[in-house]
Amino acid sequence: MTESAPTPQPDGLDVYVITYDEEGHEERLLPSEVTDAVVERSRDFGINKGSWTIDRIKHGPLIAAESQLRLVNVGSLARAIAGNYYGTALIVDQTPPPIDEDVYDIDRRYDVDVVDDVLVAVVTQRHPAQPAETEAEIAARLARIAAAYGCRIVGVSFALPGGGTPEEMLSHWPEGEEWSERFRAETIETLAGMAHDVKVSIATDDNVTMATLMDGAAAMADYLSATQTGPLDAAGVLNLLRGGHFNLLIGEAESGYLEVKTQMHPISAPGDTGKKAKVELAQDVARFANGDVDAVLVIGYKEAPGGANTIGSLTPVADSILNTAQIHELLDARIVPPVDGLIIEKFVVTATDSVLAIYVPKQPSEMQPYLVHGAIAEGKVEGAFFSIVRRRGEGSITTSAQQIHAYIVAGKRYLRGND
Structure with missing residues (x-):
């Protein structure tokens, strides 16, 4: 009889779902304690360390202080915000807590979100035209960068600045129809010359803290910036070292x-x-x-x-x-x-x-x-x-x-x- 490998013990702090009972009293529940009977979810979430919270800015996504978010368990955060009625996108505030909407400083290098129940950091880089590499080729090239920080690539996709995708633009002209071939070819040519946003999604293990994912995302963003116009060079190396990567x-x-x-x-x-x-x-x-x-x-x-x-x-x-x-x-x-x-x-x-x-x-x-x-x-x-x-x-x-x-x-x- 062989012994099974021990289950890794989770690191970091848990995130609580803040709900309200029928009398309007606040309740903090661990994600495992949230049942189907709990229909109304709060716009905010708590962290089991004093009064730390993950807030939602007005008419916007969730936001958390960087210093506090780094201590949070990845799996706990994913379970807490997955399926949230108000949305699951989360941005990072680099100013000292508590969060103040008038003075916060957003880390614009990446966002955090839940995709298919997996917590991911999404790094977006804008190119003046369609990249020469395919999504798969970019993912393969960046796999080493993600692995160096204990992360993995879960997806690379192209998006147009307006928010749509090239595939959606091409779907207007179906393949196989003789009348549409000319329009489809013209659309492909037009798309190639348009600006493209390359979105790189990375993830890590559920049992580690957000510091792992956040460091990996920041490094990925700075590496993409250093290599956007070509291979890494001496100035790029210097800037990566300046960023602590x-x-x-x-x-x-x-x-x-x-x-x-x-x-x-x-x-x-x-x-x-x-x-x-x-x-x-x-x-x-x-x-x-x-x-x-x-x-x-x-x-x-x-x-x-x-x-x-x-x-x-x-x-x-x-x-x-x-x-x-x-x-x-x-x-x-x-x-x-x-x-x-x-x-x-x-x-x-x-x-x-x-x-x-x-x-x-x-x-x-x-x-x-x-x-x-x-x-x-x-x-x-x-x-x-x-x-x-x-x-x-x-x-x-x-x-x-x-x-x-x-x-x-x-x-x-x-x-x-x-x-």
């Missing part, structure tokens, strides 16, 4: 614009160790400066095993060794000329650890190559030398003596031509 980088491939490192270079170490670290950090940045795209070096991630050059896990670094002012001063001193527009930011992951990003915007070609004071030969630092390094894919190459000579000759020819 650290898990979104897991699974991304290192490339000509993105490199990660597990640990910070020990630039404060004494002796040759510190000297070598200073040169290596400057070379890492100079490689990007000698490239042809915006790029970012992120410290606090580990590559996945297997040599696939993909990011495998988050490895935040102790705050005590991430001194942004010191790093900026070092790079300005070591790289010639100084990199224009260099951004160095630290992003808090835990109370003691952070991730560091060094953003290197594309540099003018006439300023290249960028030189690094110091070179590393056979593992030793040669302080009297300089080095020129460039990236090639995920690796790097050293500029040869012939190329350096060519730079000098080209410069001399330019100067002679301007005499």
